[in-house]
Amino acid sequence: MSVVESPPARPASQAPAPGDGRARGRRRSATSGGYAPLALTLPALLLLAGLLGYPLVRMVVLSFQSLGLRQLFGDLPPDNVGFANYVKIFTTDTFYQVVARTIAFTVVSVVLTVVLGLAVALLMRRVAPSVRIAMIIAMMFVWAMPQLVATQIFRWLVDSDFGVLNYLIDLLPGVDFANHSWFADPIQGWIVITTIVVWAGIPFIAITLNAGLTQVPKELLEAATVDGASAWQTLRLITVPILKPLLIIVTTLSVIWNFGLFTQVYVVRNGRPEDEYQVLATWAYSIAFKNNNYGLGSAIAVVTVLLLLGVMAFYLRQMFKIGDVD
Amino acid sequence: MVATAPPAAVRKRRRKHRESDTPTVGRSRFGTAAANAGGVLFAIVMFFPVYWIINTAFKPAPEILQFEPTFFPHTFTMDNFKSAFNAPFFQQDLLNGVIITCGAVVGALLVGFLAALAIARFQFYGRKAIILVVLSVQMVPFVAVLIPLFLMLQRFNLTNSLLGITLVYVGLILPYTVWTLRGFISAIPRELDEAASIDGASRFQVFWKIILPLTGPGLVATSVYGFIQAWNEFIIINTLNDQAHQNLMAWLLQNQTSRGTFWGPLMAGSILTALPVVIFFLIVQRNIATGLTAGAVKG
Numbered sequence: 001m002s003v004v005e006s007p008p009a010r011p012a013s014q015a016p017a018p019g020d021g022r023a024r025g026r027r028r029s030a031t032s033g034g035y036a037p038l039a040l041t042l043p044a045l046l047l048l049a050g051l052l053g054y055p056l057v058r059m060v061v062l063s064f065q066s067l068g069l070r071q072l073f074g075d076l077p078p079d080n081v082g083f084a085n086y087v088k089i090f091t092t093d094t095f096y097q098v099v100a101r102t103i104a105f106t107v108v109s110v111v112l113t114v115v116l117g118l119a120v121a122l123l124m125r126r127v128a129p130s131v132r133i134a135m136i137i138a139m140m141f142v143w144a145m146p147q148l149v150a151t152q153i154f155r156w157l158v159d160s161d162f163g164v165l166n167y168l169i170d171l172l173p174g175v176d177f178a179n180h181s182w183f184a185d186p187i188q189g190w191i192v193i194t195t196i197v198v199w200a201g202i203p204f205i206a207i208t209l210n211a212g213l214t215q216v217p218k219e220l221l222e223a224a225t226v227d228g229a230s231a232w233q234t235l236r237l238i239t240v241p242i243l244k245p246l247l248i249i250v251t252t253l254s255v256i257w258n259f260g261l262f263t264q265v266y267v268v269r270n271g272r273p274e275d276e277y278q279v280l281a282t283w284a285y286s287i288a289f290k291n292n293n294y295g296l297g298s299a300i301a302v303v304t305v306l307l308l309l310g311v312m313a314f315y316l317r318q319m320f321k322i323g324d325v326d
Numbered sequence: 327m328v329a330t331a332p333p334a335a336v337r338k339r340r341r342k343h344r345e346s347d348t349p350t351v352g353r354s355r356f357g358t359a360a361a362n363a364g365g366v367l368f369a370i371v372m373f374f375p376v377y378w379i380i381n382t383a384f385k386p387a388p389e390i391l392q393f394e395p396t397f398f399p400h401t402f403t404m405d406n407f408k409s410a411f412n413a414p415f416f417q418q419d420l421l422n423g424v425i426i427t428c429g430a431v432v433g434a435l436l437v438g439f440l441a442a443l444a445i446a447r448f449q450f451y452g453r454k455a456i457i458l459v460v461l462s463v464q465m466v467p468f469v470a471v472l473i474p475l476f477l478m479l480q481r482f483n484l485t486n487s488l489l490g491i492t493l494v495y496v497g498l499i500l501p502y503t504v505w506t507l508r509g510f511i512s513a514i515p516r517e518l519d520e521a522a523s524i525d526g527a528s529r530f531q532v533f534w535k536i537i538l539p540l541t542g543p544g545l546v547a548t549s550v551y552g553f554i555q556a557w558n559e560f561i562i563i564n565t566l567n568d569q570a571h572q573n574l575m576a577w578l579l580q581n582q583t584s585r586g587t588f589w590g591p592l593m594a595g596s597i598l599t600a601l602p603v604v605i606f607f608l609i610v611q612r613n614i615a616t617g618l619t620a621g622a623v624k625g
Contacts, residue, residue: 036529037448041456044441044504051475051497052463058474072477120368126358127365135365138373144607145376146558148575149596153375156382156589164378164395178393199372260467262561267579281469288473289565301470312465319461320454 063299069292085299102279105194105261110254112198117205124210139203147200151267154196158182186276196264205250212246252315259308280304383594390590406594413591415569415577423573426488427556430495431549434503442507443537464501472562485566494562499552510544511537547610554603574599
């Protein structure tokens with residue numbers, strides 16, 4: 001598995017050693033390109049600036065403006081409203097409910113995905129090769145499934161009239177699940193949404209961690225067992241610490257992805273999520289494109305990005321470490 | 327890799343002698359059987375939704391609409407695929423999707439390769455800043471840029487056009503393209519460049535005859551992943567364009583909301599839409615995991 005072996009190891013010549021000066025000199029002479037590097041990066045930078053940079057700046061500006069259909073179609077300049085959008089957000093109860101719901105969902109779904117993913121990765125080490133191949137094939141299909149298609153499948157699985165889930169639960173003695181609607185009660189609805197996200201999230205984590213597990217020296221595990229460590233102690237004191245860098249990365253990524261939850265809610269609620277189903281991303285989208293209040297929607301988007309910033313900064317720092325090395 | 331050691335031998339001389347290359351200490355035959363059963367159960371549960379979409383897509387409508395589902399189609403039919411294929415806008419959106427996606431991939435690859443080359447092979451002022459920009463923009467939730475993008479494209483009359491959305495998708499997949507290609511290029515030993523230079527190759531020849539051919543597999547993997555990203559996108563295109571200018575994912579969404587749900591054609595349409603992605607994904611899976619977790623290696 002290539003996860004752990006990817007970037008080429010730091011060449012010895014770059015280490016602070018006697019050869020350092022020479023290596024540095026060579027490196028400089030090989031890389032002084034004058035204006036070449038800037039010319040090479042210019043097209044990419046222009047595109048990124050136009051398609052992502054400018055819109056980001058514009059979003060921040062918009063969040064201090066009032067822009068609705070009147071301005072859009074009347075071709076009027078948007079009114080500057082100062083902090084009015086933010087005041088509006090921070091003084092509504094909906095905001096706090098949506099933030100709490102988004103955070104609660106993120107915590108629950110990330111913990112479930114990472115714990116289950118680790119459990120599956122460990123299980124993969126113990127099963128027979130044929131079983132392991134079956135597990136990998138199943139996970140590959142799940143991983144490859146586009147989010148929208150996955151969500152459509154689950155809508156069909158939990159369909160109140162003809163869904164196979166209701167049929168299976170109905171088979172249990174004494175349970176009547178015929179025509180049970182899973183989305184009438186938001187808690188059950190959220191169980192379905194979380195299931196979709198966790199189901200889709202497990203393969204990446206399990207396969208990545210399983211690759212990481214091959215790096216755990218077996219001598220260490222054997223030594224621990226010989227010394228009388230229980231399976232749980234071995235996991236907690238040896239396996240997890242060695243996996244820690246990988247665990248941190250997959251957890252960070254899961255937080256970033258799940259915090260931005262959109263597709264599953266949007267599709268499951270037919271494009272119009274009720275109040276009980278709104279999370280930050282869907283709420284910003286609804287306010288902007290359903291209520292045509294682009295200023296307020298932008299303000300919510302800004303708050304969302306700010307809330308995510310800490311996690312994102314952490315991920316960037318980790319990624320930056322290799323950018324530094326090679 | 328886990329090898330199943332002969333349980334009897336392991337049990338007898340557990341502490342002293344092992345044939346397996348993984349620690350089998352303390353593993354009973356019962357434990358292994360339970361693990362295998364758990365693994366099989368896991369595979370079945372994970373795969374069931376995938377199986378169910380295939381199962382449904384080949385059933386005739388009356389068989390789909392009964393409370394007691396059949397776990398294997400009693401009558402096989404291709405009707406659902408036919409009706410999805412002939413549904414309004416399906417073929418149009420299929421063609422659009424191919425044009426938009428391929429356009430975006432080619433665009434991002436051309437521009438991204440140059441930038442990746444600069445980042446991987448040159449030390450220059452602002453290099454770190456560029457890496458930071460490339461990495462950070464792909465973290466931003468798409469809703470954040472969707473609102474200004476919509477206003478921007480509307481100003482240039484680029485909503486409801488294939489060109490506008492293709493440009494947006496170039497922006498969408500460019501950061502990942504640059505980042506992955508950078509990794510592939512830096513994996514090529516610098517000594518090769520130098521050897522060629524000493525032999526009298528120009529900078530362009532080094533690029534054309536050494537780096538480009540050696541990055542070949544990387545280019546394929548990167549473009550396939552870009553294809554998947556662009557093909558799967560539906561929220562931006564659904565917001566910016568009408569049905570005649572959308573892709574298959576957006577078509578799936580429209581098909582769901584417009585008039586109730588016809589599960590058979592919807593599942594068949596989903597299969598047709600997901601098929602290229604699944605095939606491509608299986609080809610490049612390894613690189614995707616590597617790109618996402620590369621930072622973990624250096625701890």
